[in-house]
Amino acid sequence: MIFWFWIGCFSLIFTCVRSEERNFRVIIDQVNITNVDRDVYENVECKVHQINNRTYIDSSHMFKHKVEDLRVHAAMDFWKLNSKQKMKLYDVELDGCYILENANKNRLFNMYVKSLKKHSTVKFKCPFQANVNYEVKNMTMNEEDFPSFVPLGKFRSLIEYIINQKMRARFIASGKIIPYSTDPLKVLT
Template identity: 40%
Template sequence: MKTWFWICWFLILKCVCAEQRSYRIIIEDIRVRIFDTETVDKFGCQVKQINNRSYVYCQVLLNFDVAQVFVRTTLDLTRPNNGQPMKIYDARLNGCLFVESVHKNRVFNIYAKRIKQFSNFKCPLKAHYNYTLDKLYLDEKELPSFVPIGKYRAQNEFYLNQSFIIVRLTSYAKVISTP
């Protein structure tokens, strides 16, 4: 009886882990606006669609050393049948601690893990050093089994202090259902 229990338990876990998601995330565009050209020399991002997956590539070059970066991040969802944007979250956080911390918010944890895995961002940020984000993608298997279908807009504003914005990064994505 004990053996059957473990066999059944193993099969259940295998099925749960292998569950395919019924949606796909497509990152459509990333727009960068630099407000402080004295501090930021270059900040550019591109999105490439390869094998039904969206990959993000970013490059950042600073003119000065930056000890602390603060971030205001928002995520809005526009459902196809509604047209009204709905705020998913609006948070302010220390950008230097973000990648190194464990977050209560599951989306933040996934994003921080991916940035750490695919980039060389580490504070303090050095001047004239090419920071890159190479082939960042969101794996649907790490997200909940249900994600609302619709268009998403994520906006990240980077600050040198609590009020002086240096860069705004706006990402546009959509979640579509898959058969």
């Protein structure tokens, strides 16, 4: 009987934590693309727009040749509100093809891949084909996928695509974590 009481308590706590409203919003201010290798890419672009206090990203990648060997270097730095001290949240290099198929083993990458797949016009999988527009429309990060508490502050994310052991494109995104009810254009500037 006591066993079932504790099972019921844990179930209730888990349900409450899972359904807790998020009191923050993830805003991406800009994405810059540099170091694009035009021998690999026919086209690569990324645009950020804000609608109804939410960030949306549109991007497209078109390769000139089939891409079978894709590695990704990803790093994220974070500065808490009113702090100049940088925290490195992660700095990893991953097999890009593996992460597209097996992202569920890492919560953070799972969130990203889940959103990528939801908003893509073509299935992202290896090998990437030449002259196919790998496009993402209106991709956004769902705060419900994050833990219930995330500190307010600014972040900078770096993603580098390494193809055939050479860096071929670099994406740098900057943004902020703001209170849910705040105008993103007036906070943390």
